[in-house]
Amino acid sequence: AQSVTQLGSHVSVSEGALVLLRCNYSSSVPPYLFWYVQYPNQGLQLLLKYTTGATLVKGINGFEAEFKKSETSFHLTKPSAHMSDAAEYFCAVSPNDYKLSFGAGTTVTVRA
Amino acid sequence: DVKVTQSSRYLVKRTGEKVFLECVQDMDHENMFWYRQDPGLGLRLIYFSYDVKMKEKGDIPEGYSVSREKKERFSLILESASTNQTSMYLCASSISSSEKFYGYTFGSGTRLTVV
Numbered sequence: 001a002q003s004v005t006q007l008g009s010h011v012s013v014s015e016g017a018l019v020l021l022r023c024n025y026s027s028s029v030p031p032y033l034f035w036y037v038q039y040p041n042q043g044l045q046l047l048l049k050y051t052t053g054a055t056l057v058k059g060i061n062g063f064e065a066e067f068k069k070s071e072t073s074f075h076l077t078k079p080s081a082h083m084s085d086a087a088e089y090f091c092a093v094s095p096n097d098y099k100l101s102f103g104a105g106t107t108v109t110v111r112a
Numbered sequence: 113d114v115k116v117t118q119s120s121r122y123l124v125k126r127t128g129e130k131v132f133l134e135c136v137q138d139m140d141h142e143n144m145f146w147y148r149q150d151p152g153l154g155l156r157l158i159y160f161s162y163d164v165k166m167k168e169k170g171d172i173p174e175g176y177s178v179s180r181e182k183k184e185r186f187s188l189i190l191e192s193a194s195t196n197q198t199s200m201y202l203c204a205s206s207i208s209s210s211e212k213f214y215g216y217t218f219g220s221g222t223r224l225t226v227v
Binding site: 009032034036041042043044045046049051090092094098099100101102103104105 | 116121143145147152153154155157160162202204206208214215216217218219220221223
């Protein structure tokens with residue numbers, strides 16, 4: 001079974017500051033990797049994904065993530081936080097069997 | 113865009129009731145999933161289905177069953193609702209081709225309260 005660890009259940013950043021959300025996974029095979037965002041009382045929306053190819057992946061709303069196989073990590077970053085980035089973020093992993101395992105989530109708050 | 117529609121946003125049911133949560137997707141996806149979401153626990157897989165009339169248990173199937181009579185519809189059934197099943201329930205679907213797999217498309221969720 002896959003294990004996904006998101007470091008920090010809550011992250012608080014100032015508007016305009018860097019957003020960094022950490023995700024590490026355990027996998028015996030090269031996985032598919034995803035970040036999802038959830039706004040209050042909504043379902044999850046795909047931010048970005050890594051399947052194959054370039055290890056630096058760009059997603060929507062200015063987010064990007066880098067797959068580092070040697071570190072089994074897929075950290076999410078955004079250079080400059082906006083108030084609209086306040087949400088819960090989930091890292092997810094699939095070992096190519098189309099079944100995703102999710103981390104516990106990280107709630108981001110943005111201070112004005 | 114793929115749409116995944118969950119029939120109810122909010123439900124309140126009594127302990128012992130049989131509860132049906134309905135999910136419909138409109139893009140001919142083979143795979144469908146039911147998760148529950150609880151604070152601090154992330155999303156936990158209840159059941160999934162790779163094809164019509166096919167179902168497999170996820171990580172927490174106890175107290176639940178599912179039905180997939182048509183490709184577009186995947187129903188989650190709480191046979192006898194209990195208060196510990198109060199949660200947000202999320203349905204998702206995905207394509208099964210490895211060349212086109214882009215993760216899941218989620219519905220908006222059903223927040224179920226069992227009293």
